[in-house]
Amino acid sequence: MTTTSTPDVIDQLAGITPGHAIDATRAGRTQARIHSQQSYLALFEPEQLPAEDGFTLAQRFAVATFVSLLHGQSQATRFYVDGLASQGVSREVINAIAAEAAASETSGPYGQFPEGPLSVEDAPGLSYSVSKVSAAVLGTKLSAALVHAHLLVFHPRDASAKALQALLDAGWSETDIVTLSQGVSFLAFQLRVVVGLQVLKRSIGSSDAAASSPAEALAS
Template identity: 30%
Template sequence: MTVAQEQATDLLATLAEIESGSTLAQARETREAATAHIQGSYNALFNSNELIAEFPLADRLAIAQQIARWHADIQLGAHYAERLHALQAESPSRSRLQSALAHAERLTFKPANATAEHLQQLEAAGWTPDAIVTLSQLVAFVSFQSRLLRGYRLINGKSTLDNGTATVGAAFWNTEPKTYSGQPAPTAFTQAELGWEPWIASKPLQDFTAEQQEILARFGHTDSDYFRLLGRNLPVLEQRTLTDKGIFFTSGGLPRKDRELAAAVASKINGCIYCASVHARKAAQLSKDPDAVQRLLDTSPGDILSVGQDARWQAEIDFAAALSATPATANEKQIQSLRDLGLSDLELLDLVQSTAFFAWANRLMLTLGEPFEY
């Protein structure tokens, strides 16, 4: 298959066995922007060498294959293995690959344990700031992909690997009172506004071309350290931002308050105080029930996030938590419970995509920098 053919392929539809004309296919067509830019994100990471020549495709595919295996995703792992085998490239540098895999394993399983020193170790192993950003995007994106695939297969009535059915509890999070630079750090989940600072330098605005600055400005990212850091690989950032908008800023389907709730749940499971603060605040504003949202945020490590919520939010929270686990444990019974509460395939798709996107977002926020209190 040529690069042009791969770019035209809806990879996830193929791997999830989504039949043309099915209700899930129609729902994904309704969310055409998200569908297109999820594929566009894949193309930017795995069908392009723009800005990432120092991170060869063989290395990218080898790391992606391992991440998919960590997520117990058979179809996705096989896809990356097939592409790597077909490439017949030279084996990557062992020391360089080992440092990347250590970073990838941390992002996959324990992103809240990341520190500034871990990025320094990558730099010492020869990874440039640009390559570190691309590596982090790759790990986080495959984490997103694997959850989309499980969610799609569940909605579509296809088989999924049984990774256990126990209700997933809240995770631990970083409780250090100071950031790496010495600013006060939040030690508990909150609806308050927080700042965020990077552990490697954001790209200065003047180092972007006029066209690139226009892209940043279009999304309102010009003054953001976070987005100018991710702008070290602007094609991936652009596709990721458009994916975000296609998932969260669309009409119909799952109410926006429930999409924001799903983002907050994923952030609790991953231990991301910053993302949870943003999306819990939005869920509280839209639902007009800040107390219910705060109960979610106050859940202690190991405890069940859905306790004390109404029936619909209980079912959505339990499903989002299970989809956010590593490997994901979301199952057919949870999907049926949501259907019994009246959720359509479009609403289920929105719930899956809103939750899965924060497997991507949390892993970037937690491992490239940290929040601080104003």
């Protein structure tokens, strides 16, 4: 039986090297590993580049940077910031994304369910919007994408036609809204897997260490 395989992005973010005990564990779920990597490639290294007026690679890495910061994942933040910089995005934009993540830091899930039995689980929470200063740097489309990403990460129960209309009003097409939502969902999955693997890695005595905070990852 195969006990190692080609490292993927999740391995990279979790600091797992070929031959590591966790590498052997992941190799036992080959299809899961393949599918997660294929999802990453489809979103961030597509065979066909998105249209200039569509969900661009720069916007995808920007959203990924924001979501990584919201999850407090230093390794992922560094990884996606590098991808963002590779798209020629300025430091001003990266700093604006970092500022928005810091300003919108909260915990979840929160929000309101439709009136009914689940209403007992309703919980108040932050209603996030991009600051005017950052919006001037990020632009209308990316600002709307960050608001939508924050919604899906912290209070998806508040997803509504109004929230989708805000994206349409900002210039997002219906197709790109679907891709944006899928991207945020994938990132939430990816980062949770990374967190689990990092915990497992520490539990078996690994000496590897990540940056102490996402802020340090941005500053590097």
